[in-house]
Amino acid sequence: MTKNKPSNEYIENLRYYKKMHIDGYNLIDGRKREPNNAYDGKSTIIFAPLVKNIIKQNNIKSMLDYGCGKGFYYENAVNISGINNKNLREFWGINIDIYDPCYEKHDYLDEKKSYDLVICIDVLEHIPAIDIDWVLENIFNKSKKYVFINVACYPAIALLPNGKNAHININSPKWWHKKIFSLKQKYQSLKIICVCSLKEKGELKYLPLQYNDRLTNYT
Numbered sequence: 001m002t003k004n005k006p007s008n009e010y011i012e013n014l015r016y017y018k019k020m021h022i023d024g025y026n027l028i029d030g031r032k033r034e035p036n037n038a039y040d041g042k043s044t045i046i047f048a049p050l051v052k053n054i055i056k057q058n059n060i061k062s063m064l065d066y067g068c069g070k071g072f073y074y075e076n077a078v079n080i081s082g083i084n085n086k087n088l089r090e091f092w093g094i095n096i097d098i099y100d101p102c103y104e105k106h107d108y109l110d111e112k113k114s115y116d117l118v119i120c121i122d123v124l125e126h127i128p129a130i131d132i133d134w135v136l137e138n139i140f141n142k143s144k145k146y147v148f149i150n151v152a153c154y155p156a157i158a159l160l161p162n163g164k165n166a167h168i169n170i171n172s173p174k175w176w177h178k179k180i181f182s183l184k185q186k187y188q189s190l191k192i193i194c195v196c197s198l199k200e201k202g203e204l205k206y207l208p209l210q211y212n213d214r215l216t217n218y219t
Contacts, residue, residue: 001131003138009128013168016160017102017126021070025166026159033158039069039103043122047150047195049082051119052092053218058146058191060116061094066139067123068098071106118143121150124176125167132169132179140187146213149194151176173198173207184211 001007017039024035044065054060065071074096077085089096099109118139127135140147153173158166173196180194192211197204208215 001134003134006134007128007130009168010131013126013128013160014102016162018104019161020158021103025161027157028155028159028165029157040072041069042073043150044068044088044119045073045078045081045083047119047121047148048088048091050215050218051117051148054146054148054193055092055094055117057217058116060146062115063092063094063096063117063119064115064142065096065098066118066120066142068100068103068106070103071098071100074098114142114144116144117146117148119148121148122152124149125152125156125169127169129169129171133183136179136183137186140183140190140192143187143190145191147190147192149180149192150197151194152197154197154199173209177209180209180211 001010020038022035024033024038026032055063065074068074074088077083077087077090079085083091097110097113097115098106100106101109120139124132124135139149152167153170153176154167155170156166160166160168176194176196180192184190184192190211191213192209193213193215194209195215196207196209198207199205
């Protein structure tokens with residue numbers, strides 16, 4: 001599969017998520033997530049202080065959020081995770097573009113533009129495994145310095161319109177390492193951190209995959 005010729009499953013999923021943004025979606029416990037709260041970008045907030053430290057220590061001037069959802073918190077203030085009544089643009093204080101092919105307001109990506117930092121949070125587990133290589137390359141190709149990724153390695157609480165779990169690509173950190181490492185050879189100058197989120201006995205844990213840098217430099 002390629003960017004210009006993605007899988008049929010990828011195309012089908014784009015339709016699903018466009019619908020979920022508009023209509024909301026069902027949860028595994030029988031509740032429903034209302035449209036305003038459907039993929040509003042809240043998962044990015046958890047990593048905001050970490051990203052801010054990456055920005056400071058690597059002289060980052062520009063950033064792309066690849067898979068931002070509604071990007072609600074780029075325009076609206078939040079007061080969690082140490083973000084004291086600021087929105088993400090104010091908190092990070094750099095030039096930021098946001099992109100999500102499933103949400104009309106943010107579905108444009110300038111193919112000629114590159115950024116010091118590209119972040120991709122709570123996205124790749126929603127991408128079919130057969131399309132991961134070209135999606136990762138698209139992310140890496142947009143960055144001049146740094147890539148920060150978070151990927152969930154467990155089932156979602158959200159259901160797709162077809163009734164299947166929204167995390168269609170659940171794989172181990174080892175699997176993600178192989179994917180990133182094989183592509184990293186082409187982008188040797190990039191610093192990359194991929195935080196794999198794991199659930200063990202209901203408890204959320206994080207395992208970093210680290211290339212040319214270490215997570216402990218920012219925590």
